[in-house]
Amino acid sequence: xxIDIFNHVMPVRYxxxxxxxxxxxxxxxxxxxxxxxxxxxxRVQMLEQWPDLxxxxxxSVPSPELVGGPDLSPELARIANxxxxxxxxxxxxxxxxxxxxxxxxxxxAALEEMDRAIxxxxxxxxxxxxxxxxxxxxxxxxxxxxxxxxxxxxxxxxMHPVRTATRADYVNEQISKYEIWQVLGWPYETSVxxxxxxxxxxxEKLPELQLITHHGxxxxxxxxxRCETLWAQLGSRSAGENYDDVLKRLSKKPIEYFKxxxxxxxxxxxxxxxxxxxxxxxxxxxxxxxxCPFDPEGGPMFIREGIRSVEDLDLPADDKxxxxxxxxxxLMRMSDK
Numbered sequence: 001x002x003i004d005i006f007n008h009v010m011p012v013r014y015x016x017x018x019x020x021x022x023x024x025x026x027x028x029x030x031x032x033x034x035x036x037x038x039x040x041x042x043r044v045q046m047l048e049q050w051p052d053l054x055x056x057x058x059x060s061v062p063s064p065e066l067v068g069g070p071d072l073s074p075e076l077a078r079i080a081n082x083x084x085x086x087x088x089x090x091x092x093x094x095x096x097x098x099x100x101x102x103x104x105x106x107x108x109a110a111l112e113e114m115d116r117a118i119x120x121x122x123x124x125x126x127x128x129x130x131x132x133x134x135x136x137x138x139x140x141x142x143x144x145x146x147x148x149x150x151x152x153x154x155x156x157x158x159m160h161p162v163r164t165a166t167r168a169d170y171v172n173e174q175i176s177k178y179e180i181w182q183v184l185g186w187p188y189e190t191s192v193x194x195x196x197x198x199x200x201x202x203x204e205k206l207p208e209l210q211l212i213t214h215h216g217x218x219x220x221x222x223x224x225x226r227c228e229t230l231w232a233q234l235g236s237r238s239a240g241e242n243y244d245d246v247l248k249r250l251s252k253k254p255i256e257y258f259k260x261x262x263x264x265x266x267x268x269x270x271x272x273x274x275x276x277x278x279x280x281x282x283x284x285x286x287x288x289x290x291x292c293p294f295d296p297e298g299g300p301m302f303i304r305e306g307i308r309s310v311e312d313l314d315l316p317a318d319d320k321x322x323x324x325x326x327x328x329x330x331l332m333r334m335s336d337k
Contacts, residue, residue: 001336002053003096003328004303006158006214006264006289008060010037011083017076021067026165031060036293040087044094046299053303055292056328057084057098058127058158065105065133066162073103077113085121097124097334099158102145104132110145118153124332125155129162130193137193138200146206156210156262156331159193161186161218190218198257199234199246210262210331212287216273217263221280228255262331264289265323269305271312283319287327 010018010031015038019028036043037060047053064076077100084098100117102110117123126149131137149155163185165175176185190213197203197211213220220227231254235243250257262285267273278286288306295301310323329336 001325002050002288002307003325004053004055004290004292005287005328005332006058006212006266007055007292008037008294009040009043009057009084009087010060011080011087012038013083014059014076014080017079018062018067021072022062024062024066024164027062034293034298036299040091043293043299044091047094049300050303050307054094054096055290056124056332057087057095058160059084059101061129061160061162063127063129063160063162064101064103066129070103070106070109073105074109074113077101077103077110078116081113081117081121081123085117085123088122097122097332099123099125099127102126102128104128104142104145107141107144111148114145114148114153118155123155124334125149125158127158127160129160130189131162136196138196138202143202143205146202146209150206150209154208155333156212158212158214159190160214161189161193163189187215187218190214191220191223194218194220194258194261198254199250201249203257203260204250207260209260212262212264212331214264214266214289214291216265216267216277216286217258217261217281220258220261221263221276222273224255224258224280227258228253231255259285261285262287262327265306265310266291266302267306267309269302269309271309274309275313278313278315278319283315283322284327286323287331288324 022028031037036046059080064073067076080101088095088098100123104110114126149157163181165181167176167181168174169176169180203209234247259281263277263281264287265274266289290302290306292302293299
């Protein structure tokens, strides 16, 4: 049994709304061209080559707050969640659950939609992006979202990176070239969001928070030694900010908070990168995921290569069980039947 916990769909109704309201022609081009994203009949047929594979559905970016303002985003979230719930109902053998999308630029509506999606539609978690239209997730406005999913629903958050080409790599340029904004920028965005959660004390306030980071924990596992030793000296290089009390407010070393996150196996099929993530998080905090259908083949490659990367590591059977499905069942409180 394998549960792909972080893959993407885009319901046709959401796709049409995105095409109508989004100003990002690049993202419209990309999402329209990926058939396995919105043709779910074709998706189910493609998945037949893995009889033991199931997918927990998540909405592809752009998320509701990236498509519409606070008046429109709640409607976009409802459309996405209603239609993903319908996919689960139609193909339960392939899609045992979905993760609800949130209109994060309208927190009261996000809380309402969270309750509706989980309690009425059966969502097994929520998805948020690494920032809310450029605003950090550790701003107090967003805390109720983390608090409710953790303390009331006791379900995980899937965190997806978001960064666009308009974030230039150099000060004398207008855009990020060569799609650096995505290939390298997205892992950076995830790592920054994780760090802000750690140093703002979010994990101190919500120790039961379950947050799955896309792409194997991004930069953090590979740079763990740097994170541990340099952040142990927080404030020693800063002149304009006073960080003297930040470490004192934390009951653990910063690196220990980073290990409280979860990582997935979306690493382009790299077994060495997956080994790094496992060494950092342990098999108890790594979940199988594919990022389907965002691969060069438009669907099957990341599934196939993700499985191969796990198998290439020659892991103990119990570790593979945890990664392939055990951790997902535990986090999302799902039955293996």
